[in-house]
Amino acid sequence: MRVLCAALCVAPVFAPAAPDEFEEEPVIDAATLVQPALLSGPGFEVDPHVELRGYMARFTLDTRFGPLEADSVEILAEREAELPALEALDAVTRSDAFLHAAGSRIGATAKALAQVVLHPVDTVLGIPAGVARYFGQRLAKIGTQAQSASDRAARRFGNEGDPYPADEGPMTDGREERADAPKKKHWYSSIAREAGREFKRQVKYGKAKRDLAQRLGIDPYTRNPYAQERLSALAWVASAGDFGAGGALGTLGGVGAGVLAQGARINGIVWKLAPEDLRARNRERLQQHCRDELLIRQFLRRGAFSPTLQTGFADALDALQPAQGCDDVLELGMTADSDLEARFLVNALRLVDAHLGARAKHGTLQRVGAGLAYIDADGELVLPLPVDRLSATAEVERFLDRPELRVKNKTVLVAGDASLAARRALTERGWNIVIGVRRAGAPPSARSGEPAPLDVE
Template sequence: MPASALSGPGFSVQPQVPTNGAMGQYTIVADATVFRNDAGAYYIESLDLLKIRLSEIPAIAQLENISETGVFAKALASSAERPVADAANMVIHPMDTVTGLPSGVGEFFGRVSLGAGQIYSAATNSPGSGQAAGETANATLTALGYDQVRRDLARKLHVDPYSSDPILTKKLNKVAWVMFSARMTVDAAMMAVPASMIITSVEVTDDLVYQTPKADLILLVQKKLQNIGLSQEEIAAFTSNTAIPLSLQVSAVKDLEALGEIPGRRAAAVVLANVVTEYQARFIVTSLRMLDRWSQQKSPITGIQAPGVLVARDQNGAVIMPAPVDYLSWTQRIAGFATDPQLLAMQNRVLWITGKMTPLARQQLAANGWSVREGELQ
């Protein structure tokens, strides 16, 4: 990360980043100038999610500024008569606070079981599976246009409308609800913000997510999963799993679809349905995207197995294991994965990582017959 991205109005990123053998564990310190009562330290696993969270901070600041303007105060007063008073608490997905669960991506390197073995759905205990009733209750608001106002506001702020960041979600819901209630346009609300407040963030989602009503996105995901071959129970586990934000679900099914009707595609979707944290979900979705890129630029992928990390084979006989990690170390878990007899029996093995690795990891992987590819596929 460039030094300029590691601090700014209302936040700083701690310079020390411990790793767990695969991912960095980052700390954002948020102060009260922007975050108000939400000030404190926030812990994030993976560089990709860190970049997303940092890109959301200017939006949080801007939403706070909007809520303090006279225009907003007037709109807030006029919205008091509308039927739903607690809209600021809708569709909030709290940060993962579960302890003792295999929540990190390192767990994927601890499971190697190729070939036989049933991969089954955890629909009955999928995180967030009890949320369906609450989502249904929002159908009226969607029909009335709140959903569109919220998506338009998110687009203007360059953030994901389905972000799992609870601070952003709370403020986005509140401002969107007041705008919807007072029939205020997004442009009118944004004009009330000082021009010096400029959003500088990465694009975190595609236009489809901004343009399509939430209910239609859910139906799109369900239809594509059905076409891939998932059962109704597995589809329910996938779509109700709050570890996979809706925008990420859309990306995942598009990436799965792009790979074509290859063996193992369904198993990869089921593995994704059963993740317990967003870190794991993003690891799998990025792995799918890497395989799709390999298929387009190197050699078509002909099959996937999903023992934990995805293991794919291409038309030229190469075995590709995409690993979108930050910093790979030669830990006991990684060593166990890299020296597993089932994997060592495969010829032309390529471990493709997007980050860096320690010299010892590089040495040991080479000693065990691994070819290592680093960075983006050229």
């Protein structure tokens, strides 16, 4: 990391760039973003041509399981770290013992339950747009997607669930019962019992899944479709009690843990607590910094933030201990439409903590349009940009020209790299520029340990 230019004594005056001077995001060589170790290895190879979308790199991995897309350097490192665990899961779920124990259990019900646990709320599908939204002029309107996992589960199982909590229905309270009349078994009685068994099975399934994920050293809520499918299937069969999944994995426990630490920081509590208990834990931490109780509850029900990312978000706030502005960042989180956008907010908080250290305590989180800034106790404005490569696009330059950013003492933190045009645009506006900021748990980038060039002309 290296500071490229000193802050000016007064806010600079500059002319806006002409339309033909704006950059378009290019297709670049993957080796310019990540170190060689992440480009090929046992069981995988990365396409050397990488398209930049919304300041994040979209990688394609070729694996024996099929192609995998990774929408950032961070996700690339995670997907590669999961490969040894995926090999182990694949071997077990193809074994004769597993297939015999599974029988007909891996069917529509198992798939439905796995979807409820993994995706309590549907997220926007389609081609990812990176994190361009955070450079927008205004905050997107908060939608009506928030809902609880139990609501989703009830809708998914429909009338196969528990329409009434007991054998007696809601219309029987006023009826007189003869003492000698035989007890009738209503149509919904067996369904209620089935729903109770299904709930208990779900609890066992969730614990089995977290235990297996911990043993393998991976995120139980990973968005890796190959790993998630096999992990869910193994946990589902193991929860029936007639298949020892842990024993079947043998001595393979922890195969991914060492590598995964480079790509993401997983709080071990994610493996130990059920989602509802983890949500309660994170709610207590958010209440220490945020004031809007309803906003906290809604945020914790959002689908874009997995339980792992919610925990990372709460832990990052704990590290910063902001005096003000927590509700503003919660509102930003409520508008996140993808895993990538959720990661951006978590990593933005981590960048600030990594750069400021003890100085980060008791500052102010500030929403800037649809983006996030931080003002430390000394009055320095810090703009964290956990992007793979910053380009001087029209939207970036418009964002940098916002009135809130026209202050004297300001520093921009770029996690990855920035084009010469982007560095020039920042320099002209009086920013201290720090390239390649290393936050805790970040994967190694191509520039790790290298000083950024001083010449931006």
